Amino acid sequence: MVEQRSPEVREQxxxxxxxxxxxPTRRAIVRRLASGDATVGELAEPFAISFQAVSKHLRVLELAGLVERSRRAQQRxxxxxxxxxxxxxxxxxxxxxLWESSFDRLDVHLTKKKGSSHA
Amino acid sequence: MVEQRSPEVREQxxxxxxxxxxxPTRRAIVRRLASGDATVGELAEPFAISFQAVSKHLRVLELAGLVERSRRAQQRxxxxxxxxxxxxxxxxxxxxxLWESSFDRLDVHLTKKKGSSHA
DNA sequence: TTATTATTCAACCTAATGGTTGAGCAACGA
DNA sequence: TCGTTGCTCAACCATTAGGTTGAATAATAA
Incomplete structure (x- = not known):
């Protein structure tokens, strides 16, 4: 069932x-994970920063609930x-x-609605 | 015409x-402004923090392009x-x-789409 | 057991953030 | 002109964030 959250928790x-x-690094990680699961090493590979820095970013994503880490051998x-x-x-x-009823920059919105196979 | 942005600028x-x-303070400000324009004083009023702190938050919102400030007498x-x-x-x-093709927590999404009378 | 691999932990540095207070400034009302 | 209103600017402080390097841990391979 749907987990109920208090307003404060929702805010947090x-x-x-x-x-x-x-x-931007974390958005790139999210983008990468959208195409499939990956290990920390695989995620760190494309970045110029250290391995440990990526590990930290993953912890931030995990705390935000955006990433779930499991174990498979030595990999996570x-x-x-x-x-x-x-x-x-x-x-x-x-x-x-608000923005649909307004004409403020509506063009941008419409232009970005490319294929959009679903609502 | 639609303003063209380079990928780096879009990332920024x-x-x-x-x-x-x-x-949360800035989200509250956005929420407040969604129901109509307001002066800095009006925006600061509901918060326990100082006037100047709210002014700072407004600058952050302005830099993000979320807020536009004009002048009317001494007010902004x-x-x-x-x-x-x-x-x-x-x-x-x-x-x-991704999330429409997945069943991961889809219920949450559906449940939140209630009446939606207004923001 | 030992070495290797994959990852986290710990300590540290620097810069940015969110808050404070006090001063400054611009526009209006008297 | 003078005082008040509405706001920004500047300096400061404490905490957090993003990065580093080096040590520790855990699972596998030899």
Whole structure:
């Protein structure tokens, strides 16, 4: 069933999720994980920063609920969790009405709606 | 016409927008401005923190493009700009497919789509 | 057992963040 | 002109964040 969250906890989740997404390295990690699970080493490989720094970023993502880590031998494969993304999108969605009823930069919105195979 | 942005600039905008939204005070300000323009004083009033702290938060929001400040007498009325919210929503939207094809916590998403009378 | 691999932990540095207070400034009302 | 209002700027402080390096741990391979 659906987990019930108090308003404060919801706020804290939004703090964590938006904060996690505020870093380009972490967004890149999320992007990468969207195409499939990966180990810390695989995730760190494309970045110029140290291995340990990526590990730290993963902890931030994990605290935000965006990443789930399991174990397989010495590796710790990471999996993307989308629920926090839904929560963040939901918060933004509260303002969809506002921007749909407004003409402020509506062109940008429409232009970005490419294929969009689903609502 | 739609303003063209380079990928780095788009990344920086996402840094700024997600970063701006990572703070509960700033989200509250955005929420407040969604219901209409307000002066700095009006915005600061409900918060326990100092006037100047709210002014700082407004600068962060302004740098993220979320707030536009004009002048009217001694007041500096603030207006919400939605384009950065659209940009952030667009980034999250890239993962919509992923979560629509998945059953991970989909219930949460559906449950939150209640009446939606207003923001 | 020992070595190797994959990863985390710990300590440290620097810069940014969120808050404070006090001073400054611009616009209005008297 | 003078005082008040509305706000920003500047300096400061404590905490957090993103990075580093080096040591520790855990699982596997030899």
């Amino acid at each position: 989740q939004l703090d964590a999720v938006f904060g996690a997404l505020a870093d 494969p990471c999996k993307l969790r989308i629920e926090p993304l839904v929560a963040a999108g939901g918060w933004l969605g509260d303002y969809r009405e | 905008q996402l840094d700024a927008v997600f970063g701006a939204l990572a703070d 009325p603030c207006k919400l700009r939605i384009e950065p919210l659209v940009a952030a929503g667009g980034w999250l939207g890239d993962y919509r497919e």
